[in-house]
Amino acid sequence: MSEFTVGTRGSALATTQTGHVAEALSGLTGQEHRTVLVKTEGDVTSGSLAQLGGTGVFAAALRVALLEGRCDLAVHSLKDLPTKQPEGLVVAAIPPRVDVRDALCARDGLFLAELPEGATVGTGSPRRAAQLRYARPDLQIVDIRGNVGTRLGRVKGSPDQADDGGVGRVAQGDLDAVVLAAAGLERLGLHAHITEYLDPADVLPAPGQGALAVECRPETARTGELAEALRELDDLPTRLAVTSERALLAQLEGGCAAPIGALARVEADQLLLDAVVAAPDGTDVIRRSASTRELTVGGADALGRELADLMLREGAADLAGL
Structure with a gap:
């Protein structure tokens, strides 16, 4: 064989x-x-x-x-x-795409709205950091690195988590919460650590997430x-969705370090695209939506680029420092 x-x-x-x-x-x-x-x-x-x-x-x-x-x-x-x-x-x-959302993993089962004033939240993503600051300006966002187990181990009260690369441990329990991609946690069987799935209406995921x-x-x-x-x-619906999201990202000339979120979906005979560009400090965001009935890869690409051009005309580059 x-x-x-x-x-x-x-x-x-x-x-x-x-x-x-x-x-x-x-x-x-x-x-x-x-x-x-x-x-x-x-x-x-x-x-x-x-x-x-x-x-x-x-x-x-x-x-x-x-x-x-x-x-x-x-x-x-x-x-x-x-x-x-x-x-x-x-x-x-x-x-086929799985869960697109970001996930909050917090001490004591807390939701984002329940975190105390000044709570420390870890993330290595400028996109997440900016949207979290916009939703909760009082939070202290801490830049973190490492594999999934390392990051989970930073949450207060979390059991020791071996680094998922198989080696090493970090100091445990110095943060109130971390934010990770729900898809990764679910694929690793670590969904029990999730205390809240963050609604894309509040925190848009990264282009292509999930x-x-x-x-x-x-x-x-x-x-x-x-x-x-x-x-x-x-999977064609997934390919159309991520094509539009990544076309928007490319047109904005942003990478994974840019505070840009996007989420597309096929509903009935339309491809719908939501996007956000945020100031890194979370003081302001530009959030816009667009749609197309051209359900082809070319149509999806054009949708993303057209929405990006609209956001650029509205000042997205200056806002996000692109």
Whole structure:
């Protein structure tokens, strides 16, 4: 029986997401799969990264592995994938999206509105930080880094959480709450830590949040059983939604560090897109919506860019420091 290889980073979330996709593709093709651990440091030369146009180190390492033929496929969290697609690679499948929301993990089961004045909330996302400050200007937002287990361990009263990369621990219990993507917590079976799912009406997620991207070389997606399975795995409503969100992000010339949120959905015969651009300090936001009846990838892309242009005319670049 033939076999295909799937590249993955070593964190628990990355390997879990990769495993879900690989199992689905094995089920569709009847082929065995093998995961290939791709290190994010040491095995990627600066020259290779430069050729990929300055993408983030995690995406770049996987992309180099694909281009060098060390794996057939790579699975990314779409929200972390740069909007510029490198030459020689295609996003062959975007599986059905899961929960798009941000999740509050707070001490004592508290909701956002119940956190005491001056409570400390950890996040590594400028988008989350800006929207949290807008909703609750009294909060102290603390910049945090690390894998999911590390971040959960920062919450007061949280049981020790091993870092989900498999090594190390951090000082525990110095924050009142952290905010993470609900999708990642649910994929890791850590949903019990969630005290509140944040309503997108209050905190819009990152473009592409809750979705995965399966990337490969063009020939892999062109013909054969694996190519057919990738086409079957691809979910058109999800692809349309994230295409519009990421087109907006690209037109605003923002990256994952920009205070930009977007969420699209297909309802009946329309694609609806909501977007927010925030001042980093949370003092102001521009939030707008748009829709289209052109339910094609091209129509979705145009919707995102048109809404971004509207927001730029209204001062989004100056507001967010883009």
